Amino acid sequence: MHQSFALLFLALSAGSLFLAAFLLLTGVVQANHKANKWLGAFFFLLSLLLMELFLEGAGHPQPLLIQITEWPRWAIFPCLYVAVFTFVHPLRRPRLLLIHFLPAVIFIIFLTLGDKVQLPNWTGVIARYFFFAQGLVYGVLNLRILMKHQSHIRQVLADRASDLTWLRNFVYAPLVIAGVWLAFRQLPIVDGLLQLLCLGLSLYFVSAAFRQRDVYPGKLSEVEDWPGDVPNESTSARRLTPNQIAILKDRVTLLTDQHKPYLDPALNLHTLADKVGINTHELSLVLNQGFGMNFYAYINGLRAEEAIRLLKSGKYGRGEMEAVSIRAGFNSRTTFYAAIKKKKGEKPAGFLKKD
Incomplete structure (x- = not known):
C-alpha cells in the first residue's frame, strides 16, 4: 500500500480520537460524567501516540514535536484503567492512584534530560517494550474489574441487560493497542494495513464510548x-x-x-x-x-x-x-x-x- 494512504489512515485515526476526547472532556456525554473525563484523557493521549507515528512516517524535521507527542505514552493505559474503575465505582477512587502514573513521570523526566544523563544499556530495552508490558498488565487489571463487577451487579440488579456489556470494548483495549503497537515496531512489511487497522479500531472505540448509558439506575x-x-x-x-x-x-x-x-x-x-x-x-x-x-x-x-x-x-x-x-x-x-x-x-x- 502506498505510504500516503498509510499516513492518511494515521491522521484520520488521531483526528477521530482527538475529537472524541474533546467531546468527552467537555461533558457532551451526560452519563457517567466523572469516568468520561478519564476516558477523554485516554483518547487524547492515544491520539498523541498516533500523531507521533504519523510524524515519524512523514519524516517530520522537528524532533522536539515528536518528543512532545511521545512524552505521555506511559500514561495512556493508567488513564483507561482509572476510567474503567470509575465507571464501575463512581463514588470511589483507585488505591494508590498516583503510583499508576509514576512510570509516565519517570519517562518524561528521562526524555527531558536527554543526553545529560548516561543510562545503562538495559534501560533502552525497558523503554522499548514497557508500553507493550503495560498493555498486558492493565488489560488483566481491567478484566479483573469487569469480572468483579459482573459478580457484584447480581447482588443489586436482577437482569443481564443492566450489565455494562459495552464496557468490554475498553476492558480489552490495552491488549489490542499493545499488540498493534508492537506490530508497528516489529512488522514494517505490513505497513499500511496496520494503519488501516488503527483507523478501524479508533472508530470502533469512539463508537462504543458514545453508545454508553448510565451505569446504575436510580439511587x-x-x-x-x-x-x-x-x-x-x-x-x-x-x-x-x-x-x-x-x-x-x-x-x-x-x-x-x-x-x-x-x-x-x-x-x-x-x-x-x-x-x-x-x-x-x-x-x-x-x-x-x-x-x-x-x-x-x-x-x-x-x-x-x-x-x-x-x-x-x-x-x-x-x-x-x-x-x-x-x-x-x-x-x-x-x-x-x-x-x-x-x-x-x-x-x-x-x-x-x-x-
Missing part, C-alpha cells in the same frame, strides 16, 4: 459500598442473628407474595431493601443465608414462576413469549429463557397449555 449511583456474594462477617453478621435472619426471610417472602415487586423490571437491591425496611447489606445477607441465593437468582426465580403460571394459563401462544416475559418482570429475552430453563429444566414453550 444505585449513590451506593458506594457494594455488597459482595457474602456480606462481611464482621459487620452485617454481628447485626443479624440466625433468628433475625429467619424473621426477615419471612418478611421478604410475605412482601414478594402479596405485592409482587419483582414484576417491576427496574427492581434492584436498593429498592427492595427500602420496601422491606432494612439496608442493602442486611437484605443481601438475608438472601444469601436465608434463601441460599443472591439477589439476581432470587428475583429471577420468582419471575420464572410467574412466567410459568402465565404460560400455563392458556392465554398465550408460541408467538407471545415476549409478552409473557414483560408481564413477568423480565426486560431481557435471554434472562427470561435462562431463568425458566434453570428453574424447571425446560424451555418456556414446554409450559404452554396444550389444546
Whole structure:
C-alpha cells in the first residue's frame, strides 16, 4: 500500500480520537460524567501516540514535536484503567492512584534530560517494550474489574441487560493497542494495513464510548459500598442473628407474595431493601443465608414462576413469549429463557397449555 494512504489512515485515526476526547472532556456525554473525563484523557493521549507515528512516517524535521507527542505514552493505559474503575465505582477512587502514573513521570523526566544523563544499556530495552508490558498488565487489571463487577451487579440488579456489556470494548483495549503497537515496531512489511487497522479500531472505540448509558439506575449511583456474594462477617453478621435472619426471610417472602415487586423490571437491591425496611447489606445477607441465593437468582426465580403460571394459563401462544416475559418482570429475552430453563429444566414453550 502506498505510504500516503498509510499516513492518511494515521491522521484520520488521531483526528477521530482527538475529537472524541474533546467531546468527552467537555461533558457532551451526560452519563457517567466523572469516568468520561478519564476516558477523554485516554483518547487524547492515544491520539498523541498516533500523531507521533504519523510524524515519524512523514519524516517530520522537528524532533522536539515528536518528543512532545511521545512524552505521555506511559500514561495512556493508567488513564483507561482509572476510567474503567470509575465507571464501575463512581463514588470511589483507585488505591494508590498516583503510583499508576509514576512510570509516565519517570519517562518524561528521562526524555527531558536527554543526553545529560548516561543510562545503562538495559534501560533502552525497558523503554522499548514497557508500553507493550503495560498493555498486558492493565488489560488483566481491567478484566479483573469487569469480572468483579459482573459478580457484584447480581447482588443489586436482577437482569443481564443492566450489565455494562459495552464496557468490554475498553476492558480489552490495552491488549489490542499493545499488540498493534508492537506490530508497528516489529512488522514494517505490513505497513499500511496496520494503519488501516488503527483507523478501524479508533472508530470502533469512539463508537462504543458514545453508545454508553448510565451505569446504575436510580439511587444505585449513590451506593458506594457494594455488597459482595457474602456480606462481611464482621459487620452485617454481628447485626443479624440466625433468628433475625429467619424473621426477615419471612418478611421478604410475605412482601414478594402479596405485592409482587419483582414484576417491576427496574427492581434492584436498593429498592427492595427500602420496601422491606432494612439496608442493602442486611437484605443481601438475608438472601444469601436465608434463601441460599443472591439477589439476581432470587428475583429471577420468582419471575420464572410467574412466567410459568402465565404460560400455563392458556392465554398465550408460541408467538407471545415476549409478552409473557414483560408481564413477568423480565426486560431481557435471554434472562427470561435462562431463568425458566434453570428453574424447571425446560424451555418456556414446554409450559404452554396444550389444546
